[in-house]
Amino acid sequence: MKAQMFLAALVVIILAGAGRAEVNIDGFLQGLYGGRLDNTNPTATEFTASESRLQLRLEQVGEKNEVFGRLDFTYDAADSARFDVELREAYLKTRLGDNFDLKIGRQVLTWGTGDLIFINDVFAKDYQSFFVGRDDQYLKAPQNALRAEYYGSVGSLALIWTPRFEPNRLPDGRTLSYFNPFVGQIVGQGYDASVPLPPAQFKNGEIAARFSRQVGGFNTALYAYHGFYKNPMGAMMTAGGPMPIFPRLNVYGASLRGQVLGGIVWLEGGYFDSRQDQCGANPLLPNASATAMLGFERQVATNLTVNGQWQAEAMMEYDRYKTGQASLGGYVRDEISHLLTTRITQLLHSELVTLSAFVFYSPSDEDLYARLYAGYKYTDEVAFAVGANIFDGQNQAANFGQFQKNDNVYIKVTFNY
Amino acid sequence: MKRLITTAVLALMALAVTHAIASAQDATEVMKKSHMAYYYAANDAVYEVTMHLFDKKGGERTREFTMLRLDKEDGGDQKYYTYFRQPSDVARLSFMVHKNATGNDQRWIYVPSVDLVKPISADDKNSSFVGSDFTYEDVSGRRWTEDNHKLLPESQLDGKAVFVVESTPLKPYKGFAKRISYIDQTTHIPLKSEYFDDKGEVVRVEKAVKIEDIGGFPTVTSRSMESLKKGSRTVVDFTGTKYNVGLKDDFFTERYLKTPPREYVK
Numbered sequence: 121m122k123a124q125m126f127l128a129a130l131v132v133i134i135l136a137g138a139g140r141a142e143v144n145i146d147g148f149l150q151g152l153y154g155g156r157l158d159n160t161n162p163t164a165t166e167f168t169a170s171e172s173r174l175q176l177r178l179e180q181v182g183e184k185n186e187v188f189g190r191l192d193f194t195y196d197a198a199d200s201a202r203f204d205v206e207l208r209e210a211y212l213k214t215r216l217g218d219n220f221d222l223k224i225g226r227q228v229l230t231w232g233t234g235d236l237i238f239i240n241d242v243f244a245k246d247y248q249s250f251f252v253g254r255d256d257q258y259l260k261a262p263q264n265a266l267r268a269e270y271y272g273s274v275g276s277l278a279l280i281w282t283p284r285f286e287p288n289r290l291p292d293g294r295t296l297s298y299f300n301p302f303v304g305q306i307v308g309q310g311y312d313a314s315v316p317l318p319p320a321q322f323k324n325g326e327i328a329a330r331f332s333r334q335v336g337g338f339n340t341a342l343y344a345y346h347g348f349y350k351n352p353m354g355a356m357m358t359a360g361g362p363m364p365i366f367p368r369l370n371v372y373g374a375s376l377r378g379q380v381l382g383g384i385v386w387l388e389g390g391y392f393d394s395r396q397d398q399c400g401a402n403p404l405l406p407n408a409s410a411t412a413m414l415g416f417e418r419q420v421a422t423n424l425t426v427n428g429q430w431q432a433e434a435m436m437e438y439d440r441y442k443t444g445q446a447s448l449g450g451y452v453r454d455e456i457s458h459l460l461t462t463r464i465t466q467l468l469h470s471e472l473v474t475l476s477a478f479v480f481y482s483p484s485d486e487d488l489y490a491r492l493y494a495g496y497k498y499t500d501e502v503a504f505a506v507g508a509n510i511f512d513g514q515n516q517a518a519n520f521g522q523f524q525k526n527d528n529v530y531i532k533v534t535f536n537y
Numbered sequence: 538m539k540r541l542i543t544t545a546v547l548a549l550m551a552l553a554v555t556h557a558i559a560s561a562q563d564a565t566e567v568m569k570k571s572h573m574a575y576y577y578a579a580n581d582a583v584y585e586v587t588m589h590l591f592d593k594k595g596g597e598r599t600r601e602f603t604m605l606r607l608d609k610e611d612g613g614d615q616k617y618y619t620y621f622r623q624p625s626d627v628a629r630l631s632f633m634v635h636k637n638a639t640g641n642d643q644r645w646i647y648v649p650s651v652d653l654v655k656p657i658s659a660d661d662k663n664s665s666f667v668g669s670d671f672t673y674e675d676v677s678g679r680r681w682t683e684d685n686h687k688l689l690p691e692s693q694l695d696g697k698a699v700f701v702v703e704s705t706p707l708k709p710y711k712g713f714a715k716r717i718s719y720i721d722q723t724t725h726i727p728l729k730s731e732y733f734d735d736k737g738e739v740v741r742v743e744k745a746v747k748i749e750d751i752g753g754f755p756t757v758t759s760r761s762m763e764s765l766k767k768g769s770r771t772v773v774d775f776t777g778t779k780y781n782v783g784l785k786d787d788f789f790t791e792r793y794l795k796t797p798p799r800e801y802v803k
Binding site: 147148177179181182184190213215227256259271276332337377378379382383384417419421422423425470471499500503534537 | 623668669711790
C-alpha cells in the first residue's frame with residue numbers, strides 16, 4: 121500500500137515535471153453494488169460489491185515516447201469499509217529505431233486467441249473482479265514488467281520479463297466463497313487464503329516470449345513461458361501441515377487466427393510442463409497437461425454477434441494422478457476435461473444498448489458459469505449497467521462448481537470524464 | 538409500307554438499345570470517377586474527424602478520432618487506421634481496416650485497457666460505424682462494380698450541374714434497394730445520395746455539406762447522413778486534412794495498432 125502510494129505520487133510528479141508537453145487527463149467515477157442470491161453463502165457479507173471507484177488516467181505523448189498512468193481510488197463498503205489506492209498502470213513506451221519497441225513499468229499484458237479463456241496467456245488475471253461485475257478491464261491484473269518487441273521482415277518477437285512473480289487474484293472468502301482443499305469444503309471468511317509467493321530472487325522471475333507472423337490471411341504465433349502456475353495449484357508438506365504453493369511451470373504453445381466462412385476462426389494449443397513434478401509422482405503437485413482450443417465467431421445479423429469455443433485439456437500421467445487423489449480423498453477430474461463456451465452480443469438502439477450473455481459449461485466437471493449483462497449509454501458521459509453472475513456445479517471442488525454459492529446480481533453506474 | 542414500318546421500328550429499337558448501353562456505360566463511368574474523387578483522393582490522407590450524432594429528440598453525442606488512409610492503387614485495396622480520443626470511455630482505442638476492393642475486408646480493434654488485439658468479423662459492411670447513421674461501407678465506399686447504374690436526366694443542385702445516377706445492387710443487398718446519387722459534373726464529388734428501401738421509400742439521405750479544395754483535391758470537409766425512419770442524423774466534420782504525407786505501409790500493422798504513429802496521431 122505504501123509502495124503503491126509512493127509509485128502513484130512518482131507518476132504524478134514525472135508527468136507534472138514533464139512540464140512543456142501537454143498531459144491528457146481523463147477517467148471515470150463509478151459505483152458498483154451487487155448482492156449474493158444464495159443465503160447459505162458462508163461469506164461475511166451479503167454484498168458481493170459495494171464500491172465507489174475513481175479512475176484517473178494521465179497520458180503524455182511525444183513523437184517516440186509515451187508515458188501513461190492509470191490510478192484507481194476505491195472505497196469498498198462491502199469489505200469492512202476500506203479505502204484503497206491501486207496503481208493499475210504506469211509505464212513508459214518508447215520506440216528505439218525502426219524495428220524495436222520497449223515498454224517498461226506496471227502494465228496489463230494480453231496475448232493468445234481465446235475469448236475469456238487462456239492457454240498461452242500466462243499473465244495475471246483477477247477472477248475476484250471478474251465474478252462480481254467489475255468492468256472487463258479488471259479481469260487483467262497488472263504486472264511490473266519489461267516488454268521488448270522486435271519487428272522484422274520474418275515476423276515479430278516479443279519478450280516480457282516480470283522480475284517478481286505476479287499471481288492471479290482469486291476469491292478469498294471475504295465477498296466470494298471458494299473451495300478450500302485443506303478444509304475439504306466451500307469456505308468464506310476465517311480461513312487464511314494467502315499463499316506465500318516464491319522468494320523475490322532473480323531466478324523466480326517470469327519470462328514470456330512470443331514469435332508471431334502473418335501467413336496468408338492468418339496470424340500465427342509460437343509462445344513460451346517460464347515461471348509458475350498463476351493459481352496456487354500445489355502444496356508442500358511443512359511441520360505445520362500442508363501449505364499451498366505456486367508450483368513451477370513452463371508453457372510451450374502455438375496459435376493461429378484468421379478469417380474463414382465470413383467469420384473469425386482461432387486455434388490454440390499449449391503444453392503445461394509442471395517442472396516440479398514432471399512424472400506426476402507427487403499428488404500434492406499438478407501433473408503436466410496439454411490443452412487445445414478451437415473457436416469461431418461470426419456476425420449472424422446486423423449488430424448480433426455469436427461465438428463458440430471448445431477447449432480440451434488432457435492430463436499427463438493420469439493414472440498416477442488418480443491413485444494420488446484416491447489416497448488424498450480429493451475430487452478426481454476426468455483425464456480429458458472439456459470446456460464449451462458461447463458468447464452472444466446484441467447491440468440495439470444505435471449501439472447505445474448492449475445485451476450480452478457468456479456461458480462457460482464443462483461437461484467433464486459438470487459445472488457452469490454464466491455472465492449476463494445489459495448496458496445502456498445514457499449520454500457520452502453517463503452509463504448504466506445491470507448484470508448477473510450465475511454458477512452451478514455437481515462438485516464443489518470443480519473449477520466453477522466451487523463458486524456455486526456466489527450467484528450475484530449487480531448494478532453499475534459510470535460517469536466518464 | 539409494312540416492311541418500311543418494321544424496318545423503322547427495328548432501327549428505333551436498335552437505337553434505343555445502343556443508347557441504353559451507352560447510358561449505362563456513361564453512368565458506370567460517372568460512378569467510377571465519383572468513387573475515385575471521393576474515396577481515393579491522393580495516395581494517402583490524414584483526417585482529424587469530429588462526428589456529431591443527433592438522436593430524434595435532438596440529443597447530441599460526439600466522437601473524435603484521427604483517421605489515416607493509404608491506397609494500394611487507385612480504385613483498389615486500401616488501408617484505414619482510426620484512433621479514438623472522445624468520448625473518454627473509448628479514448629485510445631484504435632481500429633484498423635484492410636479494405637479488399639473485391640472481397641471481404643479485414644478489421645482489427647485494439648483495446649488498450651486490456652492490451653487486447655482482436656480481429657472483428659467483417660461480413661456485414663452494412664452495420665453502423667460507431668453507432669452513427671453511417672455504415673462501414675459509407676466510410677470506405679461501395680465499389681461501383683457492385684451495382685447497375687442508369688443515368689437519369691441531368692439536373693442542378695445548389696447551383697451546380699449534376700449527373701443524376703440511379704443504382705441498383707447486382708445482388709440483393711440489405712443496405713439499399715435503390716440509390717440515387719447527385720454528382721457534381723466538374724469535380725465528380727457526390728453532393729447528395731438518397732437510399733431507398735424495397736418499398737421505394739427514402740430511408741437515408743447523405744449530403745456533402747461543405748467542399749473545400751485541399752492541395753488540388755476537391756474534398757468534402759463536412760458530410761451529413763440522415764436516417765429518416767429513425768429520425769437521427771450524423772454530421773461529420775473533417776479538419777486539418779492532409780494528403781500525400783507519405784504514410785508507411787507499416788502503420789497499418791499490429792505494431793502501430795498498439796502504439797499509433799505519433800507523427801500523425803498526436
